[in-house]
Amino acid sequence: MNKRIYKVWVLVFLDIISFFMSFLWAYMIKFDGIKQIPTELRYHLVDGIILMVVAKLIILILMKMYSKIWRFAGITEMIDVIIAAAVGTGVVMGGLFLISRHPELSKVLIPRSILLLSFIFDVIFIGGTRFSYRLFFHVSPKEIIRHQHQKRVLIYGAGQAGVMVLKELNARANNEYAVVGFMDDDVSKKGQRMHGLFVYGNKQELLKTLAKEDINMLVLAMPSASEVVKKEILNLVKDTGVKISILPKVHDIIDGTIAYSSIRPVEIEDLLGREQVQLNNRQISKYLEGKRVMVTGGGGSIGSELCRQIAKYKPDRLIIVDIYENNAYDIQLELKRTFPNLALEVFIASVRDEKRIKSLFERFRPQVVFHAAAHKHVPLMEDSPEEAIKNNVFGTYNVAKSAFEFESEKFVLISTDKAVNPTNVMGASKRLCEMVVQAFASQKHKTEFVAVRFGNVLGSNGSVIPIFKKQIKEGGPVTVTHPDIIRYFMTIPEAAQLVIQAGGFAMGGEIFVLDMGDPVKIDTLARDLIRLSGFEPDVDIKVTYSGLRPGEKLYEELLMSEEGLVSTENEKIFVAKPMDITLDELLKGLDRLKETLEEMLPIVPAIKAMVPTFKTPDEVNQAFLKE
Structure with a gap:
């Protein structure tokens, strides 16, 4: 039986x-x-x-x-x-x-x-x-013996979520966890007992409690706590060797996408302490719902997340354009599965092909365009600067021109902080893309042309996090270019949501700058990721320094000196003062670039002529190190 x-x-x-x-x-x-x-x-x-x-x-x-x-x-x-x-x-x-x-x-x-x-x-x-x-x-004797080999767990959060975690851990089939007690920021709970377990105190006593009780694992059961509070606790514990797990954010639980019992390991995103984006859904729905929306580069990291977010607002049709068929196919399958009623069109096309882009605009007449297609890898573009100009600059011009001709309502360019005082061809090409947008905006046309500028995105294709994870999986070493290099970071969903929100604020000609928070040292990021993977930096996994790559500077900026910031109703989105450039001036500059490409002359001097702030990395880095 x-x-x-x-x-x-x-x-x-x-x-x-x-x-x-x-x-x-x-x-x-x-x-x-x-x-x-x-x-x-x-x-x-x-x-x-x-x-x-x-x-x-x-x-x-x-x-x-x-x-x-x-x-x-x-x-x-x-x-x-x-x-x-x-x-x-x-x-x-x-x-x-x-x-x-x-x-x-x-x-x-x-x-x-x-x-x-x-x-x-x-x-x-x-x-x-x-x-x-x-x-x-x-x-029972069997249980006592098993208890001696269990992992000792401390739950941070002596509320309803903490009790749920306690029950979840106790209900695990292999019963490998022994919950020792609780911690909580509410001082009135200190010294009390919950479900027979002691409440030790708040974060001031956390390190002492971890050592005294020989804790193997800390679970953060505070789904409604701010990201800043969680970051403080995580930074306290990350060097102790104690494994850290975390409960999902409260908005994920409310949405029903994640269960209360879905305890997960701490990710590098948690250490950044980025708060959840608050969106004006009414404003976004007003310009996306029932509209024909095109996303170029829709198969990429940012482009695909834009598509996921846009699909939630029930567009009349979503048109994805991408040159890389595997990425396009992946997002197509995902959206068909997740949004079965979405009218979806996916096309393999290059933004460099002016006629192909024009034909797509003529066929679908998109009302909203998100232009995310671009070459973005700095070292590769240093070796192939001509390709950066062809794809990024002329690709942007082709899409913007079609949006202008077919009277799209909004055109949103995805830009980068590398466009500010650029030290590499990729950054300079994106600054030229911004100039394209502002030149078309100067025409006072029906289309509202804007750009959204932000820094590095965690987990995007080719970014440092996937590279570091792969190096850790292979046993190291983890390579950092320079011990002092710093970057701004945000998550992919956060970036996509803010881009969509910025589109709702668009009046024409603005460069929206996203609040990237505090800059992060890449060296610190690498070491934190090693610890989160269960290893000790420079003991289990070595960290080595390879030297700055071509075109790389030690820090990034989000604003040029001549641009002033104006706040918006969203505390994470700011508007930079538009820079004056006419379409005629732009076209003359683009003609010179095209001639240089056709005559196969060095392209970098031609870029510098159009982007006066383009400097060599050595000039910028030496000044930064002297400070």
Whole structure:
């Protein structure tokens, strides 16, 4: 017989005995013994008790009292026992009332005081058998031996989420965790006990508690806490060797995308402490819902996330354009699965092909265009500067020109902080892209042309995080270009959401600058990632320095000196003062670039002529190091 079924039958048998005992004890207490029961109450007494036992047993089955895991029973399960006993007693009382109206059964009499006493004994016996099993399980020799080999866990957050984590860890099949206690920022909880476990205090006592209690794992159970608070706690613990896990953010739980019990390892994003983006959904829906939306580079890291976010706002049609067929195919499959009612068009096309782009605009006449297609790898573009100009600059011009000709409502360029005082061809090419946008915006046309500028995106293709993870997986070393190099970071979803929100603010000609938070040292990022992977930097995994790559500078900027920042209603989005450039001036400059490309002359001097802030990395880095 199946072990589970065997346990159910044992419980059923014990419950039947319990119900009989409940009535027996109730009568004994009421009448000081069985023999003292009045004669009129003995008529059909046994039949009545059997009928009531069957009724109560059926109630337990209907209320799923035999499908619970009683070895982890707690207050919730005790309440279930009380409710089941109460419902069973209520059903019996109703049944007796109906029986009393039947002439042949009218002599079946059971006093209400007996029913009340039997209810109390039902709770004691039914609850007792189940909680005795829990007690036996926890004091059994097998469990004691297992407990000695369990990982000692401390839960940070002595609230509802913390209790949920406690139950989740206790319910794990292999039972590898032993929860030692709780920590909480609420000082009033210090010294109290929750579910028999001690609340040690707040983060000021965290390190001392971790050492004293020999903790192996810390679980952050604070789904509604700010990212800044979580970051403080994570930074305290990250060097201790204690494994850290975290509960999902409260908005993910509310959305239903993640369960309360989905405890996950801490990611590098958690250490950045980026707060959840607050969006003006009404404003976004106004310009996306029911509209034809085109995303170039829609298969890339940012482009694909833009597509995911846009699809939520129910566009009339989403047109994805990408040159790389594998990425385009992946996002196509994903969107068809996730948004089956989405009108989706996916095309393999290069933004460098002016005629192909024009034909797509002529066919679909997109009302909103997000231009994310670009070459972005700095060292590669240093070796192939001509390709950066062809793809980034002329590609942007081709898409912007078509948006202009076919009167799209909005055109949003995805730019980069590398466009500010660029030290490499990629950054300079993106600054030229911004100039294209501002030149078209100067025409005071129906189309609102804007650019959105932000820094590095965690986890995007070719970014440092996937590279570091691969190096760690291979056993190291992890290579950092320079110990002092710093960068701004944000997550892919955050960047995409803010880009979409900035599109809602667009009036024409603006360069929106996203708040990237505090800059992060890449060296620190690498070492944190090694620790999160369960290793010690320079002990298990070496960190080496390879030297700055071609075109790379030690720091990035989000704003040029001549640009002023103006805040928007979203605290993470700012507007840079538009720079004056006419379309005629732009076209003359682009003609010179095209001639240089056609005559196969060095392209960098031609770029510098159009972007005066373009300097060599050595000029910028030496000045930075002197500071």
